[in-house]
Amino acid sequence: MNPVDDDDTTLESRFRSAAATIPAHGDVNDVLHGRDVSVRATASSRPNRHFVSYAAAAGLVVLVGGLVAISTRNNTPQTSPAQSPSTTAATEPTSPDEQLPIRGVKYATATTAVGVVELYDSPDTAEQCFTLALADGSDLADCFPNESVHDGTAYVYLRMRPEEPGLLIGLTDPDSSVRVEIGDTSTEPDDHGIWVAEVPNGTDTFIVDTDNGPQTFRIQEPG
Amino acid sequence: MTTNKDHAEAAFAEFFDVEFAGQFRRAVFLLRDRGAAEDVVHDAFVEVWRRWSEIAEPGPYLNRCVLNGCRDHTASRRRRWTHDRTTRVEQHDAAADELSDILARLPFNQRCAVVLRFYVGMSNDEIAHAMGCPVGSVGPWIQRAKQQLLKELT
Numbered sequence: 001m002n003p004v005d006d007d008d009t010t011l012e013s014r015f016r017s018a019a020a021t022i023p024a025h026g027d028v029n030d031v032l033h034g035r036d037v038s039v040r041a042t043a044s045s046r047p048n049r050h051f052v053s054y055a056a057a058a059g060l061v062v063l064v065g066g067l068v069a070i071s072t073r074n075n076t077p078q079t080s081p082a083q084s085p086s087t088t089a090a091t092e093p094t095s096p097d098e099q100l101p102i103r104g105v106k107y108a109t110a111t112t113a114v115g116v117v118e119l120y121d122s123p124d125t126a127e128q129c130f131t132l133a134l135a136d137g138s139d140l141a142d143c144f145p146n147e148s149v150h151d152g153t154a155y156v157y158l159r160m161r162p163e164e165p166g167l168l169i170g171l172t173d174p175d176s177s178v179r180v181e182i183g184d185t186s187t188e189p190d191d192h193g194i195w196v197a198e199v200p201n202g203t204d205t206f207i208v209d210t211d212n213g214p215q216t217f218r219i220q221e222p223g
Numbered sequence: 224m225t226t227n228k229d230h231a232e233a234a235f236a237e238f239f240d241v242e243f244a245g246q247f248r249r250a251v252f253l254l255r256d257r258g259a260a261e262d263v264v265h266d267a268f269v270e271v272w273r274r275w276s277e278i279a280e281p282g283p284y285l286n287r288c289v290l291n292g293c294r295d296h297t298a299s300r301r302r303r304w305t306h307d308r309t310t311r312v313e314q315h316d317a318a319a320d321e322l323s324d325i326l327a328r329l330p331f332n333q334r335c336a337v338v339l340r341f342y343v344g345m346s347n348d349e350i351a352h353a354m355g356c357p358v359g360s361v362g363p364w365i366q367r368a369k370q371q372l373l374k375e376l377t
Contacts, residue, residue, distance in 0.1 A: 007373055008341070014376060015342040018322045019248045022257075026243035028236045031268045109258070122295055129295065142262070143295060 101176035101210055103128075104144035105217075107199070109166045110134045117169065117194040128171060130194065144171045165201040170194065182206035235272055238281055243268075245343065246289050252338045253293040255327045263292035286353040290335060297331050325375045329368050336361050337368035 112135035119130045122143055129143040172178050174193035179186050182197045182205075189195040197206065208215045246267070250260035267288035271281050278284045326334050335354055339345045347365075351358035 007369065010376075011337075011341040011369065011372060012344075014322055014372075015252075015338070018252075019342060022248050022251050024244035024247040026239065026247065026264070026268075028239040028243075028268075030265060031239065031272050032232055032235065123298060124291060124295055127295070141296060 101173035101178055101193075102208060102215075103171045103173065103193075105168055105170045106142045106144070107166055107168055108140050108142070110136075110138075110140055111165050111167070111198065112136075113140075113167055113196050113198075116190065117192075117196060119171070119192045119194050130169065130171075132167075132169065132196065140167070140169075142169070166199045168197045168199055168206065170197075177211050179209040180206060181209065231275055235275055238271075239268060242282065242285060246285065249338050249342055250289055250293055252323070252326055252342060253290075253331075253334060254296060255323050259296050260293075263296060264289055267292055283352060287355065290353055293335070294331060321376065322372075325372055329371060332356070332360070333364045333368035333371075336364040337372065340365050 113132050114135050115133040117130050117132045119128060121127075122129045125143070127143040129141065132140040134140055168180075168182065170180060170189070172189045172193040172195060174189065174191060176193075178195075179188050180195055180197055183200050183203050185197065187195050187197045199206075206217050208217065243264070247260055247264050250263050251257055254260050254263070267285055270288045271278070271285050274284070275281065326338070329337070332354070336350055339350045339353060345353065347358055347361040350361045350365075354361075
């Protein structure tokens with residue numbers, strides 16, 4: 001055996017032993033049935049915000065969310081694979097002429113952001129990406145996919161890990177007038193249409209006030 | 224009564240079971256961040272499922288999706304990246320830690336090529352196809368990465 005083969009064998013062995021220490025548990029239902037949430041906006045009437053707050057506090061919204069999730073899963077329309085399989089309609093979708101100014105929302109398990117969000121075009125894809133400095137000194141980086149707007153409905157992609165507070169980072173049409181309310185706080189997009197909101201543990205709804213009135217979004221828990 | 228959708232889901236589930244662990248671990252090697260690796264691999268599988276009826280070879284397509292996702296993540300993180308120990312791989316094995324640290328110091332293309340060679344076991348042609356690069360680039364990337372790994376691994 002020549003030295004090159006020995007080196008290759010050594011490296012293969014190191015990679016194998018290192019890989020064995022990395023647990024990997026995936027659930028195909030996360031992909032097939034949108035367990036990691038996504039919601040699409042509703043054209044609902046203005047909600048009673050006090051009721052929403054109290055319901056969230058009492059955990060009722062979680063229960064309702066679970067029931068909706070179960071109902072949705074059992075009544076999932078027969079979509080073709082070309083359609084977004086990771087999206088789940090929490091409520092009735094908006095009609096095509098009621099497109100929402102929200103192009104995408106990302107969820108992260110960081111609790112505190114510092115500084116402003118930097119938004120830029122991905123060099124490799126047509127996505128729009130962002131970085132956000134966090135209080136612990138690290139950076140949060142992610143991208144909004146092109147499919148954020150689909151069939152006249154704004155899809156909102158949320159990746160919520162259970163039972164953890166976090167941040168919502170939203171990308172909104174910068175020409176629109178929007179205010180986002182979550183919990184007891186509200187926020188507005190910056191000049192680039194980006195907004196950041198802290199999500200208290202257990203909060204699963206947020207409201208986006210637009211020129212056309214408020215839209216309620218639900219963050220569905222996995223499962 | 225089973226439908227075409229049921230058959231497609233069953234086939235995809237089988238594909239997922241075969242591919243998930245390997246794809247996730249290679250993403251961890253490339254990103255040194257389990258949360259980011261989860262996101263990248265999840266998004267890649269969603270993309271494959273979205274095009275399930277259109278793509279003849281889902282394996283190579285998934286490879287490309289995962290690598291592109293890792294590349295995008297690395298590129299965006301580099302913009303404001305400070306060496307942050309809090310996002311490193313949650314490993315408790317010293318050898319795995321050491322390998323992750325050395326990999327993280329390699330340029331992305333070298334890191335990617337060496338992971339695909341020594342962890343996944345791909346040939347140069349397969350690596351070039353997965354990375355979307357000329358096959359002639361792969362050999363030098365692997366050689367440089369290999370030298371660095373052998374020099375630094377204890």
